[in-house]
Amino acid sequence: MKNEEVIRRGFRVVGRVQGVGFRWWTRRLAERLGVVGWVRNDPDGSVVVQCEASAVTLERMEEALGEGPLGARVDRVELISPDEGARRDGFRIEP
Helix, strand or coil, X not given: CCCCCCEEXXXXXXXXXXXXXXXXXXXXXXXXXXXXXXXXXXXXXXXXXXXXECHHHHHHHHHHHHHCCCCCEEEEEEEECCCCCCCCCCEEECC
């Protein structure tokens, strides 16, 4: 089995995604998939997700973000520039 290259990707999730447990759900999803990075609410009402994993895993992450947790309404998931910070261990919720 070959090692898959780890890449970075950024997502902006737009819709009714704040106040519905989206960040907590995203952290659990990331931990289950083995994705590292962070999630935060943005002042415009969207949720920003920055993550690192294999391309296949990030495709799964993007697909799941498009569904969201029960109570959320995801209108769209946009690709945004990935952050260029150092690789982080785990997945956290940013303030």
